[in-house]
Amino acid sequence: KNQVEQSPQSLIILEGKNCTLQCNYTVSPFSNLRWYKQDTGRGPVSLTIMTFSENTKSNGRYTATLDADTKQSSLHITASQLSDSASYICVVGLKTSYDKVIFGPGTSLSVIP
Amino acid sequence: GAVVSQHPSWVICKSGTSVKIECRSLDFQATTMFWYRQFPKQSLMLMATSNEGSKATYEQGVEKDKFLINHASLTLSTLTVTSAHPEDSSFYICSAEDGLNTEAFFGQGTRLTVV
Numbered sequence: 001k002n003q004v005e006q007s008p009q010s011l012i013i014l015e016g017k018n019c020t021l022q023c024n025y026t027v028s029p030f031s032n033l034r035w036y037k038q039d040t041g042r043g044p045v046s047l048t049i050m051t052f053s054e055n056t057k058s059n060g061r062y063t064a065t066l067d068a069d070t071k072q073s074s075l076h077i078t079a080s081q082l083s084d085s086a087s088y089i090c091v092v093g094l095k096t097s098y099d100k101v102i103f104g105p106g107t108s109l110s111v112i113p
Numbered sequence: 114g115a116v117v118s119q120h121p122s123w124v125i126c127k128s129g130t131s132v133k134i135e136c137r138s139l140d141f142q143a144t145t146m147f148w149y150r151q152f153p154k155q156s157l158m159l160m161a162t163s164n165e166g167s168k169a170t171y172e173q174g175v176e177k178d179k180f181l182i183n184h185a186s187l188t189l190s191t192l193t194v195t196s197a198h199p200e201d202s203s204f205y206i207c208s209a210e211d212g213l214n215t216e217a218f219f220g221q222g223t224r225l226t227v228v
Contacts, residue, residue: 036219043117043219044219089157
């Protein structure tokens with residue numbers, strides 16, 4: 001069964017601290033893995049997208065890693081800011097004849113002063 | 114990145130009326146657009162895949178006669194919630210892919226409240 005799991009479900013950290021969010025997937029055939037940031041009441045915004053051959057990608061203070069062998073990905077946020085408070089969603093794309101993606105449940109991050 | 118505009122951002126309507134939500138790709142052509150529904154504290158749930166010039170493909174459990182999707186051009190898809198009921202109140206989000214790099218761009222979402 002194609003599935004994407006994320007942990008933790010929610011996380012509270014102090015401003016300035018680092019954190020790492022996890023994503024495990026059982027999706028086949030794998031095409032790509034994306035991390036999105038979704039602010040409350042807004043649509044998701046893309047942070048990173050990685051294909052099978054990529055094992056790390058950065059976007060400012062966000063760094064995503066991908067281990068296609070273990071089917072795990074992580075999103076590391078460095079020097080967190082209050083504006084990082086949001087839901088972070090891991091999305092895995094399938095390599096099929098039509099566009100198909102599987103959404104993770106998301107991790108709710110709260111950055112507090 | 115590419116821009117997807119969704120309109121309106123919020124709408125309140127009376128039970129029994131219909132509401133149309135527009136999704137536009139502003140700077141690229143999207144042969145495929147997706148419509149999602151999101152309940153509070155839950156992830157996005159795919160409702161249907163909209164292909165330009167053809168009928169939309171609905172996910173299991175989504176009523177095609179209630180959620181009418183039209184994708185008349187390469188830059189516009191619309192979702193019409195017909196005979197809306199309070200249980201249709203939700204956050205609706207569209208996304209579009211440019212077909213070049215598998216990236217999906219999301220609209221800002223529409224908060225629908227049916228009273």
